[in-house]
Each structure stands twice: as C-alpha cells, then as structure tokens.
Amino acid sequence: MNDTYVTLIGNVVSEVRTSLTNTGVPMARFRLGVSPRRFDRDANQWVSRDSSFYTVVAWRRLAEHTMSSVEKGDPVVVAGRLSIREWQRDERWYTSVEVEAYSLGHDLTRGTSHFTRAPRRERDAGHTPGGRTESDSPRARAA
Known part of the structure; x- marks a missing residue:
C-alpha cells in the first residue's frame, strides 16, 4: 500500500499536548490551521480562503523537541504521512485528518529562530526519520 506524504504550512492553533x-x-x-491566501489583483488586496485543520502527531525525539520548541500561535512547516479516517455515529458522518510528522519546524519566512542541536542518544542511533530502525528499512531487507 502506498502512503501519501504532504508538506503543510500553517499556524499551531492548539496547545501542544504530550x-x-x-x-x-x-x-x-x-492542531494545525492552514489558511490559503491569494492576492486578488482586481481588489488589489490579499484574500483568505476557507481554513483547513489537521491533527499533527510527532513521535520519539521529534515529539520531545516539539514539546520544548513549539507553542500555540507559532507558524510552522510540517512534513509527514497523511491519513484520513471517516466513521459514522448516530447516523452522522465524521472525518479526521491527521499527519504523522517526520519533520517539523518554524516557518522562517515569518520570523527568526535559533537552533540548538540536541545530543544524540545511544538508543536513537539506528532510527530513521520515519521511526523505523535501520534493519527495518527496505534497503536492509533487500540486502
């Protein structure tokens, strides 16, 4: 099965829960809010379109770094795996859109940031960005 990967640019609209x-x-x-804006040449002004909202989930070291770096209101760029779930309850349909982040950071087109490298822990040495270990990777299995 193929996964769908996306890159989203928006604002953190909820507290980071850990x-x-x-x-x-x-x-x-x-939660990440994404509000597309386009310049309307006829009106000579920026126009916002309807916002979309996504739940962003981060695991392991990315989760730890998110906890200490990201706050509600921050402009961020998120890259990750998209999953959409639909379900029905009491004759009403619901939709959940979630992104499992493999990369996340501040949007530097809207401000500045200071990067501090975190020391690498021994147990993380073999993990790839998707959370797999190097032995789980398709290349390792093919070898």
Missing part, C-alpha cells in the same frame, strides 16, 4: 505510550514512547499532538 503523553507517553504504555511502552514509554513520547508522543506530541497539536
């Missing part, structure tokens, strides 16, 4: 799974894996979650 938790640990039962096995101790850190997770961070927040």
Whole structure:
C-alpha cells in the first residue's frame, strides 16, 4: 500500500499536548490551521480562503523537541504521512485528518529562530526519520 506524504504550512492553533505510550514512547499532538491566501489583483488586496485543520502527531525525539520548541500561535512547516479516517455515529458522518510528522519546524519566512542541536542518544542511533530502525528499512531487507 502506498502512503501519501504532504508538506503543510500553517499556524499551531492548539496547545501542544504530550503523553507517553504504555511502552514509554513520547508522543506530541497539536492542531494545525492552514489558511490559503491569494492576492486578488482586481481588489488589489490579499484574500483568505476557507481554513483547513489537521491533527499533527510527532513521535520519539521529534515529539520531545516539539514539546520544548513549539507553542500555540507559532507558524510552522510540517512534513509527514497523511491519513484520513471517516466513521459514522448516530447516523452522522465524521472525518479526521491527521499527519504523522517526520519533520517539523518554524516557518522562517515569518520570523527568526535559533537552533540548538540536541545530543544524540545511544538508543536513537539506528532510527530513521520515519521511526523505523535501520534493519527495518527496505534497503536492509533487500540486502
């Protein structure tokens, strides 16, 4: 099955919520609002279109760094795997749009940021950006 990867540029519209799974894996979650803006030449002004909202989920080190770096209102760029779920309850349909982030950072077109490199921990040494270990990667399996 093929995954759909997206890059979103928007604003954090909720507090970053953090938790640990039962096995101790850190997770961070927040809502991202994306409001497309286009310049209307006839009106000679910027016009906002309808906003879209996404739940962004980060795991492991990315979750830890998100917790200490991102706040409500921050402009961010998120790249990750898109998943859309639909379900029905009480004869009403619901839709959930979620992005499992593999990269996340401040949108530097709208401000400045200061980067501080985090020390690499021994247990993270073999992990790839998608959360797999190097031995789980398609290249390693083919070898």
